[in-house]
Amino acid sequence: MIDQQVVTYVRQQFAGGATTDAIQQALRTAGWNDESIRAALAAAQGVPAAPIATAPAPTPQASHASGAFAKAGTSAFQAQYPLSVRRKFWKKLLSQTIGWGITVFLPTLVLFIGGLIYNLPALTFTGLVLFVPYFVALALYAWYVKAYIRLYYYNDNESFITIRKGVFTPQEIHVQYPKVQDVYVDQDLIDRLLGLYDVHLASATVTSGMEAHIDGVNADIAGRLKDVLLSRVQGNARSFPESPQAGPQTHPTESAQPRPGFHGNISNSEYPIQGTWLTGRIISAVLHGMVWGVIVGVWANYNISLGVLVFLVVSVFQAGYVLIWKKNYRFQFLPEYILVHTGVISWSDRHIPYNTIQDVNLSQPIWGRMFGFANVRIENATQGGVGSINIPGQTLVNAGAITDALKSIILTKDSSRTGL
Structure with a gap:
């Protein structure tokens, strides 16, 4: 018997430009057997079922086996609760x-x-x-x-939900279920016209309110997704519902375990800021200098000499500031908290206890996309940005390693629901 939910999912993926191989792999990852996949593909395409190659059983992998923003395709969780593409x-x-x-x-x-x-x-x-x-x-x-x-991705395990979005500057957020304050479903006017729903969950941070939502699902998926998220938040950890044909559910791209080889020494000496990050910041300084030079030069009746002077002053000042900041920057994961030292003229030491951490966010600015680095942002519930620390300029592999290790550490701490 053909499962209509799988047929609907296959049609949505074809509409979004996914290939047959990618759809097959996603469904296998979700636990569907080859016979069900073959029947669903045939029903979705309106052609007689044809044999498909047998794939080996999936095996769990680390959540960032290829680094942050690895192209993991569709997760098992996402296949079970798909977007209305x-x-x-x-x-x-x-x-x-x-x-x-x-x-x-x-x-x-x-x-x-x-x-x-x-x-x-x-x-x-x-x-x-x-x-x-x-x-x-x-x-x-x-x-x-x-x-x-096509790049929209979400996955979960018993402790975290991961949501990744973005094309040019991707954002990836990891939210702890015990820290979630609210789960809700909403629609805007266009959603109502198209029959779409957005499912939100938010911790006490501003970032989670902006980024932690799965938008663009139908009414049935929205209801079931809300229920499973609430069950996670309420501590009734369970796998998402299995279909009759489904085999064992796995989460191949998410794991609470640290990366293989993680030895516990997480600091700027082991995970240094990459030179490509510095290159991007210096290029930004030069561009800012050019903009200010042009503005001042035009304002001063096209005084080229003054424009060049402003360009040099702004560029050198900003580039020098970045160089000194990088030289003074230090961070270290200590037994009970994260220590971050920053400063240029003045300095500060930030101490963020693990049991107050709400969210872990990974992002790639334009320069990060060009030069292959990512920034890790760790937030607690303190308002005004003072409760967040940044670990910038990491390779994608290192950013993934820091995130995985941090998630593992958080789960060993006595974490309050509010993080306050």
């Missing part, structure tokens, strides 16, 4: 179309119609010319949305 695509595209329509399309249309009414060819031509970048931008945004949905 097509409707999510149209939701994001429609939202942007409305926004750009108000700010760009309508004014352009006014120019075009005004030129026709008042017989002003230049105005009409201007309107026509401005239509072109509007539709080009929409086409590019449609490509971006497809990539965004």
Whole structure:
């Protein structure tokens, strides 16, 4: 008997551009047998079932076996609670179309119609010319949305949920279930039109409220996802519901265990800031200097000498500041807390106890994408940003190792629900 839920999932993945091999692997990872997968693929494509290659049984792996932001595909958890890919695509595209329509399309249309009414060819031509970048931008945004949905990833185990989003500057957040303060489902206007729901969970940090949500699921998935998240938060840890054909459920991309070879010495000496991070910051300093040089030079009646002087002063000051900051930066994971020392003119030592940590976030800025590094941000419930520490400029492998080790350490501590 064909499971309709699997057929729906397969159709959604095909609509999102996934390949047959990728879908097969995701379903095998979720525990579905080859016969069920073959039947679901055939039903989704409307063709007779054909044999597919038998794959070896999946084996658990470390959560960042290839480093942070590893392309793990679709997790077992995500396969069980899939996004409504097509409707999510149209939701994001429609939202942007409305926004750009108000700010760009309508004014352009006014120019075009005004030129026709008042017989002003230049105005009409201007309107026509401005239509072109509007539709080009929409086409590019449609490509971006497809990539965004393809890279959208979430997974869980008994202690953490991981959510990863982003194309150019990906963000990955790890939220502890015991620290979650709220689980809720909501819809905006376009969600209601398309029958979509967003499932949110938030700890006491601002970042979790912004990033920790799975958006774009149908009503059935939203209800079941809310239930399983609440069961995790309430301490009734259990695997997500199994289907009759499902074999043992595994979480191949998430584990609470530290990476193989982790020896407990987590500090800036073992995990140094990469030179590529420094390169990116210096390039940013030069670009800031150029911008200020141009602004001041133009403001001073195109005084080139003054513009060059401002460029040099701003660039050298910012680059020098970054160099001194990097030289003084130190961090170390001690038995009961994380110590971070920072400063240039003044200095500070930050101590974050493990049992107050709420979230662990990984991010890649533009320079990180270009040069292959990531930043790790650790947050507790203290407001105003004073309860967070940053470990910047890590290789993707090191960022993943720090995250895995930190998750393992947190689970050994007597952690309060509020983190206060």
